[in-house]
Amino acid sequence: MLIKIQPKSALKTSDITDESVYLQRRQLVKSMGFLGASALIGSAIPKTANAGFFDSKDTDITNFKTTPLTFATDTDNLSLIKTPEQKVISHNNFYEFGAQKHQPAELAQNFKVNPWQLTISGECDNPITLDYDDLTTMFSLEERIYRLRCVEAWSMVIPWIGFSLARLLNKVAPNSSAKYVVFETLHDPKQMPGQDDRRLGGGIAYPYVEALRIDEAMNPLTLMSVGLYGKTLPPQNGAPIRLVVPWKYGFKSIKSIVRIKLVSTKPETTWQKLAPSEYGFYANVNPNHDHPRWSQASERRITSGGLFARNRIETLPFNGYGEQVAHMYKEMDLSKNY
Ligand SMILES: Nc1nc2c(c(=O)[nH]1)N[C@H]1C(S)=C(S)[C@@H](COP(=O)(O)O)O[C@H]1N2
Ligand SMILES: [Mo]
Numbered sequence: 001m002l003i004k005i006q007p008k009s010a011l012k013t014s015d016i017t018d019e020s021v022y023l024q025r026r027q028l029v030k031s032m033g034f035l036g037a038s039a040l041i042g043s044a045i046p047k048t049a050n051a052g053f054f055d056s057k058d059t060d061i062t063n064f065k066t067t068p069l070t071f072a073t074d075t076d077n078l079s080l081i082k083t084p085e086q087k088v089i090s091h092n093n094f095y096e097f098g099a100q101k102h103q104p105a106e107l108a109q110n111f112k113v114n115p116w117q118l119t120i121s122g123e124c125d126n127p128i129t130l131d132y133d134d135l136t137t138m139f140s141l142e143e144r145i146y147r148l149r150c151v152e153a154w155s156m157v158i159p160w161i162g163f164s165l166a167r168l169l170n171k172v173a174p175n176s177s178a179k180y181v182v183f184e185t186l187h188d189p190k191q192m193p194g195q196d197d198r199r200l201g202g203g204i205a206y207p208y209v210e211a212l213r214i215d216e217a218m219n220p221l222t223l224m225s226v227g228l229y230g231k232t233l234p235p236q237n238g239a240p241i242r243l244v245v246p247w248k249y250g251f252k253s254i255k256s257i258v259r260i261k262l263v264s265t266k267p268e269t270t271w272q273k274l275a276p277s278e279y280g281f282y283a284n285v286n287p288n289h290d291h292p293r294w295s296q297a298s299e300r301r302i303t304s305g306g307l308f309a310r311n312r313i314e315t316l317p318f319n320g321y322g323e324q325v326a327h328m329y330k331e332m333d334l335s336k337n338y
Contacts, residue, residue, distance in 0.1 A: 063109040064239075066231040069141055071161045077145035083156035083302050085229045091302065092236045093150065094255055096185065096192035099202030104236035111191055111235035113256075118241060120168065122262035123178035128171065135226050135241050139163035143230075144223055144244070149285045149319045151249035155299045160244050161227035166218045169262075174214065178262035181217040183210045183243055183254045204270055210254040211267045211281070212245065215328050221246055221321060247321040249283040280338040284329065285319035289338045 094104035097111075114132040121127035130138065141161050149155045169181070187195060187207035194201025216222065223244040226233060233239035238255025245252045251271050271279035278292055287297045301311045318325050329337070 064111070064234055066227075066234055068231050069136060069161050069227045071141035071143050071227070071230075074143040074145045074159065080145050080147070080157045081303060082145065082159055084304055087302050087304075088156060088158050088228060089234050089236060091156075093152075093250065094236055094238065095202040095204055096194045096206065096208065096256075097236065098194055098200050103200075105234075107193060108235035111239065111256075113235065113240040116240050116258075118258055118260065120172045120260045120262075122182075123175050123264060124169075124262050125173040125175060126171065132240060136232070139167050141226065144221075144225075144246075146221075146223070146244060146246040147319050148244070148246065148250055148253070149299060149315065151251055151279065151283070151291065151296075153294060153296065153299045153315075154302055155313075155315075156302050159229055160223055160225040161230070162223045162225035162241075162244070164220055165222045165224050165243070166220060168224060168260075169217060172262070174262050177264040179214055180263050180266055181212050181214060182259075182261045182263055182267045183212075183257050184208070184259040184261075185254055186256050186258045204274055208254060208270050209267070210243065210252055211269050212252070213328075214262075216245070216325075219325060219328070221324050247284060247318040247325045249279075249285060251279065252283050282329075282332075282334075282337050284325075284334065284338075285315060286317060286334060286338065287315040288317070289335055 090105045091101045092104040097104040097107040116132040118130045141163060143159055143161050145157060145159045147155055147157050185208040189196040195206040224241055225244045226241050228237060241257055242255040243253050269281060272281050290296050296315055298312055299315045301313050303311055
């Protein structure tokens with residue numbers, strides 16, 4: 001069978017990132033099979049028609065206004081190929097605004113992030129409440145270019161802006177009973193329609209709750225993010241402040257946080273409580289421990305929005321951050337503590 005391939009000139013230059021002509025060539029070989037199949041059907045498949053083959057369509061931010069931030073540039077991770085901003089802000093998991101990838105960008109545009117209050121309390125000497133302006137002014141901001149690996153086996157590279165959670169925790173002075181840190185997302189069904197519509201919200205319990213062990217929370221990689229791509233966060237990515245824990249599956253990186261509490265005993269968290277055999281408390285990225293319903297050995301790196309958007313790569317233990325974090329789990333059986 002003759003397979004027609006688009007000439008190279010038909011590719012937009014934005015489709016050809018530095019990422020590697022190599023990866024794209026490999027992908028091209030795979031895509032040929034697919035193009036062949038669609039040629040057989042005799043019609044082009046629209047991008048939105050088949051979520052199995054293509055990402056959801058990119059959504060332009062319409063109403064929500066982001067603001068440029070001042071920050072120290074991440075010069076250590078420049079070799080990582082960033083996921084295009086348009087993908088980062090249009091392919092989201094934020095069930096409060098709908099469980100489909102395109103819904104948060106569409107349904108969160110009128111989300112009110114100012115005024116905002118974030119309370120940090122519990123087992124500490126100096127509990128505090130931060131207002132909206134404090135979030136971007138209390139600490140000097142840094143860019144951190146991190147890989148984000150979703151438990152669903154897709155991944156991105158995102159230039160976050162924020163500050164280490166450790167700096168914030170040091171400010172409240174945890175006491176010796178502080179063994180875990182619990183985070184809670186805003187609960188406001190009027191603004192977050194998924195919170196009282198089980199179908200839209202994917203049937204999970206709200207408010208969304210996540211937690212870390214205190215040493216994980218104090219690890220320098222653990223970031224409180226207030227921005228991405230040089231600007232304040234869009235609501236679909238967790239405005240005005242969210243957690244980013246790059247060596248753990250994405251669901252640990254809780255969005256739009258209003259409460260942080262230091263506690264003495266291990267708390268229950270949203271996904272772990274819902275399906276404990278599928279989602280553990282630790283949720284460290286681990287290619288050797290499969291999800292009961294799919295393999296975690298590889299992932300689809302979302303790069304450009306073009307034909308070559310689906311690059312299959314190997315998943316790394318601790319998402320490639322083992323050097324900085326593996327020591328925290330030395331004594332643990334990671335197949336039991338998944
Ligand atoms: N409150 C809240 N936080 C959340 C989620 C969510 O549904 N609600 N989804 C998580 C999951 S599964 C992932 S992969 C990341 C996605 O972050 P992103 O949309 O900024 O890429 O957010 C995490 N934080
Ligand atoms: Mo995820």
